[in-house]
Amino acid sequence: MSVRRLSVLLLALVPLAVFAGQGGWNASKSGVMLTYRGQLFNSAPLAPTPLQGVKPDNSITVVYWRYAIDGVYDPGLRVKLCTVQRCAEIEGGSGQTLAFRGLPATSEFRFTYFLEGKGRVYRPIDIRRVEIAVNYE
Numbered sequence: 001m002s003v004r005r006l007s008v009l010l011l012a013l014v015p016l017a018v019f020a021g022q023g024g025w026n027a028s029k030s031g032v033m034l035t036y037r038g039q040l041f042n043s044a045p046l047a048p049t050p051l052q053g054v055k056p057d058n059s060i061t062v063v064y065w066r067y068a069i070d071g072v073y074d075p076g077l078r079v080k081l082c083t084v085q086r087c088a089e090i091e092g093g094s095g096q097t098l099a100f101r102g103l104p105a106t107s108e109f110r111f112t113y114f115l116e117g118k119g120r121v122y123r124p125i126d127i128r129r130v131e132i133a134v135n136y137e
Helices: 003-020
Strands: 023-030 033-037 040-042 060-070 077-082 087-090 094-097 110-115 119-136
Touching: 033 110, 060 077, 087 094, 110 119
Parallel strands: none
Antiparallel strands: 023 119, 033 119, 040 110, 060 094, 060 119, 077 087, 077 110
């Protein structure tokens, strides 16, 4: 095989090699009921399952998130998406973040909620469902 043909063949295979390690996983869980102000509430952990085939050397590129509130939104609600290594403040019910870029794609996530103030909430806030989609390379 000539050097030129070999070069063309290698260039044709480069895009496949670049994209071969890319992927994504998603997870969803039931939410939590927020009944008190001044207390931190956590969602159940969200992590890839073994069937999703994420490897420890894969790293996160972007995380998409969504949480659904049943009832009236409270302006004192503060929401973060967290791993053991870091947290990112999120708002608006859905979006994406690059805050976790470079972390292992096998990282476990939790939504954390905090209602400003003190005491019992007049109308509990029901976070019905939390979802994330993690893209990695």
